[in-house]
Amino acid sequence: MSAVLRATGIHKSFGDREVLKGVDVSLAAHEVVALIGASGSGKSTLLRCLGLLEPIDDGQIFLGDEDISDPRVDGNRVRARLGAVFQSFNLFPHLSVLDNVTLASRVVHRVPRREAETRARELLARVGLADKAKDHPDRLSGGQQQRVAIARAIATDPEVLLLDEITSALDPELVGEVLELVRDLASEGATILMATHEMAFARDVADHVVFLDAGTIVEQGPPSEVLRHPREERTRAFLARFT
């Protein structure tokens, strides 16, 4: 089957520091890929490059059949086909929860307000926040804010969800509700690339695990292999921190 998202030979430097040293990653439709690796290994940079939030220095990125790394592509049009959620709660603080969820549909996809709001209310119900539509984000817990961010990310039916350590900034008791939602989306067939430190979650939910170390993929495969029986010493050393 052809990949939904496929990147080959991605190189990225900041100044003279090479952060991604030729990374290949691919997602089939409905596949969940967990990106693991130490802080500073390049996970966020890779997700930002794939989401066209950061230019790459070399390599190619295909979204479906389209080479989205071609400098002539309209980045806004491509970004509208992706959904991204980050570690920090980056909701628009001046907008209500409902407006946060409808904004991209209305502005980028030109969906009429009533239609966008009907869909947004369905999504808020879906993430368990139907009663928060009129609230501003600062009234919500971190877990609730991340659930709104996920509702916002899926409101435009993205082809791929890019999730960057979306539970890392949460109080421990709020992590579960967000992971549960990701688990549901995965079981409903979303295509997801997620950077995470939640190894138990990666083991349960991911189809494929990619271990990134210093900008290079050291090891990848099904969770039963990479997480349970890592072949590489660097993978073993990394995983040892979680036990």
Ligand code: ADP
């Ligand atoms: P991870 O998400 O795995 O923790 P990052 O992708 O955030 O790793 O960072 C990888 C490396 O790139 C780090 O050394 C970080 O300091 C560096 N880096 C990330 N973004 C920038 C930036 N905008 N400018 C300079 N250096 C950056």
Ligand code: MG
């Ligand atoms: Mg990161």
